[in-house]
Amino acid sequence: MKKKILIIGGGLSGIYLGYLLKKEGFSIKLLEANDRIGGRIYTKNSHTTNVELGATWLWRYNPALLKVCNDLNISLFEQNMDGDALFEALKSSTPQHFQVPKNQEISYRIVGGTFEILNKLKATFTEDQIELNQKVLKIDEEETTLKVTTKTSTFIVDFVISTIPPQVLVNTVHFSWDLDSDFKQIANNTHTWMKDSIKFALVYKTPFWKEKGLSGTGFSNVGPFTEMYDHSDFENTHFALMGFLNGGLANETKEYREEKIQEQLFKFFGEDGKKYLSYEEKVWNEDQLVNFKDDSFITPHFNNGHVIYQQEFLNGKLIIAGSETSPKYGGYMEGAIYRGNQVLEQLKSSFQ
Ligand SMILES: Cc1cc2nc3c(=O)[nH]c(=O)nc-3n(C[C@H](O)[C@H](O)[C@H](O)COP(=O)(O)OP(=O)(O)OC[C@H]3O[C@@H](n4cnc5c(N)ncnc54)[C@H](O)[C@@H]3O)c2cc1C
Structure with a gap:
């Protein structure tokens, strides 16, 4: 248990793994x-x-x-779907009201925001166990250890666990040995969930849509937003709408996207729709730490949880984790947790 483990990536996979391994008495560092x-x-x-x-x-x-939510005392609440939803079929037609069928799977949100999970997990770390602004550039195999290099530091450790999406890993981190060609090919063709999505959110003073008998849910064939939902908080004291934009708008400016959303909001809700307090967006396609840009199309979830990720690399010294490597629910938060539990068992058994 005195062995040093370095975790690459501070997403849910990395932070959860750090939390688990620390509980088992391992010495960890997360970059x-x-x-x-x-x-x-x-x-x-x-x-x-x-x-x-x-x-x-x-x-x-x-x-x-x-x-995990239960263990960390994290509360959940149902996504609000009460009221009519709207559907915009054509540019020339007004959005139509419809009822979302009652037998739909319920989606839950986390009270306080999804980051609450990370806040609770992170609270168990000491300050020196997580280092930000430390992009791993290179991994070298030494005799019995691994050397991990960032722009400013070098770390000598016994094990490395990567939680970077596999496609990003094999294209942005340099390895001192030749990666197995099958592994390289599969990682390069492993889809990273939501890597091309654009998310937006609008904060409002009042939930005017509820006053109109609407749920805030909207779907559109026309865009710029393709789907949208009520995003008010659990306490029902702050009000917002949140959704996804057509991915084709990634190359436009933020101003252009916002202008187009305003036009669509006016069509859905009249003047009220345009009276938001703030507009936020995130174009995930631009984030090079999540998305390796290439021109090839990879089917969503393709190669997620491929068996190759379960194999031993460098006699078990290198472990490839992260949501996309999970045999169950790859790409989702559930996948990040499932794979984290698997990796813990793998490491524990190698010490028995
Ligand atoms: C818009 C959007 C909506 C989503 N909606 C849902 C949802 O509703 N429900 C759901 O279950 N899932 C959803 N997901 C998926 C969910 O977010 C992921 O499954 C989960 O967060 C993946 O966690 P991870 O730690 O495996 O990977 P990531 O979150 O991608 O973490 C990888 C980390 O590695 C870091 N990194 C990359 N390169 C390096 C390097 N060289 N050195 C050091 N660090 C590096 C990155 O900065 C990042 O922090 C959504 C994703 C997106 C983008």
Whole structure:
């Protein structure tokens, strides 16, 4: 247990793994390239409320994640769907009212925001166990150890666990040995969930949509937003709408996207729609720590949880983790937790 483990990446996978390994008495260090932890969990404070620009929902069929929330005393609440939803079929037609069928799977949100999970897990770390702005550039195999290099530091450790999306890992980190060609090919063709999405959120003074008998849910064939939901807080004291924009708008400016959203909001809700207090967006496609840009199309979830990720690399000294490597619910928060539990068992058994 005195062995040193270095975790690359401070998203849910990395922070959860750090939490688990520390509980088991391992000595850990976590390096995160960004100036914040969270990765694809990105809860942003906007006009005194929290909006989700990354992961938002969990479901009853996420047992590993629900257990973590329960253990950490994290409360959940149902996504509000009360009232009529709106659907915009054509540019020339007005949005139509419809009822979302009652037998839909319920989506849950986290009270206080998705980042609450990370806040609670992170509280168990000491300050020196997480280093931000430490992008891993290179991993060298030494005789019995591994050497991990960032722009400013070098770390000599016994084990390395990567939680970087596999496609980003094999294209942005240099290895001192030749990676197995099958592994390289599969990692390069492993889809990173939501890597091309654009998320937006609008904060309002009042939930005017509820007063109109609407749920805040909207779907559109026309865009710029393709889907949208009520994003008010659990206490029902701060009000917001949140959704996804057409990915094709990634190359436009923020101003252009906001202008187009305003036009669409006017069509959906009249003048009230345009009276928001703040507009937030995150173009994930631009984030090079999540998305390796290439021109090839990878089907969503393709190669997620591929068996190759379970194999031993460098006699077990290198472990490839992260949500996309999970055999269950790869790409989702549940996958990050499921794979974290698996890696813990793998490491524990190698010490027995
Ligand atoms: C817009 C959006 C909406 C989503 N909605 C949902 C949802 O509703 N429900 C759900 O279950 N899931 C959702 N997801 C997916 C969910 O966010 C991910 O499954 C989960 O957060 C993945 O965590 P991870 O730690 O495996 O990977 P990541 O969050 O991608 O973390 C990887 C980390 O590695 C860091 N990193 C990268 N390169 C390096 C390097 N060289 N050195 C050091 N650090 C590095 C990155 O900065 C990042 O912090 C959504 C994702 C997005 C983007």
